[in-house]
Amino acid sequence: MGSNNKPRRLSSLAPVAGTVCLVLVVVLTMLVGGSQATVLSQDAPIATDEPAVTDEPVAPAATDEPVATDEPVATDEPVAPVATDEPVATDEPDLGTAAVAPDLGTAESFAVLALSAVTNTGPTVVDGDLGVSAGSSPTGFPPGTVNGTIYDNDAVAQQARTDAITAYNALAGQACDTNLTGTDLGGLTLTPGVYCFDSSAQLTGALILDALGDPTAVFIFQIGSTLTTASNSSVSMINGGDPCYVFWQIGSSATLDTTTAFAGNILADASITLNTGANIIYGRALALNGAVTMDDNDVSNVPCIPTPTNTPTNTPTNTPTNTPTPTPAHTPTHTPSHSGPDSPTSIPAAPSTSTPVAYPTATLTGAPTATLTGAATAPAVLGLPGTGGDTHPQSEDQPAPFASDVTLTSAQPFISEPLIDPNLDLRASPVDVPLELRIPSLEISAPVLAVGITSKNVMDAPQGPVEDPVWQKAFWYRGGGIPGDPGIATIAGHVDDVRGQPALFARLKDLRPDDLIIVRDTRSGLDAGFIVTEMETYSAQQATDPSVLARVYGTGPAFGREPEPAPDGLSHLTLITCNGTFVRGSYDHRLVVYAQRILGQ
Secondary structure: EEEEEOOOOOOOOOOOOOOOOOOOOOEEEEEOOOEEEEEEOOOOOOOOOOOOOOOOOOOOOOOOOOOOOOOOOOOOOOOOHHHHHHOOOOOOOOOOOOOOOOOOHHHHEEEEEEEEEEEEEEOEEEEOEEOOOOOOEOOOOOOOEEOEEEEEEHHHHHHHHHHHHHHHHHHHHHOEEEEEEOOOOOEEEEOOEEEEEEOEEEOOOEEEEEEEOOOOOEEEEEEOEEEOOOOOOOOEEOOOOOOOHHEEEEOEEEOOOOEEEEEEEEOOOOEEEEOOOOEEOOOOOOEEOOEEEEEEOEEEOOOOOOOOOOOOOOOOOOOOOHHHHHHOOOOOOOOOOOOOOOOOOOOOOOOOOOOOOOOOOOOOOHHHHHOOOOOOOOOOOOOOOOOOOOOOOOOOOOOOOOOOOOOOOOOOOOOOOOOOOOOOOOOOOEEEEEEEEEEHHHOOOEEEEEEEEEOOEEOOOOOOOOHHHHHHOOEEEEEOOOOOEEEEEEEEOOEEEOOOOOOOOOOOHHOOOOEEEEEEEOOOEEEEEEEEEEEEEOOHHHHHHEEEEEHHOOHHOOOOOOOOOOOOOOOEEEEEEEEEEEEEEEEEEEEEEOOOOOOOO
């Protein structure tokens, strides 16, 4: 149901040049309250009851004499339908008016835009342009990084604000499909449409937007006053959606609390505040009449995915006629000052002499257990780790997905003693565990680190200087299942190091169906053997899809719960590394290998 209170429109206060238009009368048919109104074109013939006047000779009059013919009279010919002005009945459902994405104009290139000020604390990364249109100069860059252009009180920023206000008003003017006033967005799964709040809106927990298979599905949220999120809240998309088609039209201000993982374009009448570790993974922060305040955030205005077009089948060609090379929209103007899974360290000018990091050995407490318990309060893991260390692209040829038809059965847990302290917080530093990963076909034999999640709620993938052995270690996600137990265990590894040299999982894409993977408990010498069953490549956007995360980590970790047995009751192992092209601080694809434990192993 729609709200009785229409969102108010904003004015850019900029003079509008008058335009004189010559309007041609065209034929327009409109459905208005169930009746039809028709406007005739100037060129349309006018209906009349008067006989037509013509200079053409008149045909001879018909006679009553029968016309002789040997041809049978056709009686089964279909009768042409009679023309009518009545609407034609149809079995198609009335879907109403779909939500329409506004044109952002010149504001499209901006990730952050404010009227009065942009202030930052900490190693924030902004992927896209940043601007202030009529206030103080942006502050906090550095230590923050802008992978784009900073526009400081100039005509570009002013025009972007004007275009953003136009988009804001276009959003405010759309009819509301569902009024959610008083409903917390957390825990909801919504389909495309226009959702409105008469006053404030709250997000506590996870909001899932289901695009229903439409890559251009539009979601619009009209919020009468404020938008506030709780700590660790998230907005994510499933079934092929693109967050660039998600719009938040805020009547006053928006506040994203700590470690919120947000998606979509925020257009706020007043201010936007991003508390520590809150990230707009895909979208924008546009404060039209106020300031944007940031503290160790990531804001990325990844361009919309183009709508796929059908390739003609009657004109095959071996050479694509239009294959643009993916190029970042802006050349980075600064080197990111913080490293991590989503922002690898840049290539050093000379080999580093830093001391390699020494990871502590896990302290074992409590009775032996075969099921890992994560932190007391387990945040949902919201993405696949970044496991690349250089700024050189990997091969853009993605490995072909495959699936094995071998029937496998899991054995019982083979680890009888705990690997880590079950009370260790998921945000604690990595610790060594008594496991070894072996992949005979790739000649891999590597020690294993137990890792948690980063401040961005993404599985950790620790890095180090050039000579650090971390590049040749495997990372077991200790918030998920234990290898060999019924459930899903997840292990990641780097594809390359900071020099672009091959790291542990550089050849992971060479795995094939039925290849063997072994996890060894170095205390007992017992092995758990797994057979490769599938391989998939996911885009950076797909890597945040809850359905993908549930498959990679298990349903429990993907939704903020403790590890749970897999639906089939078997023991699964997933391996993760990076793939694709290095764009704006990280690789644009993730390679995931799925494996299942062998009977008797």
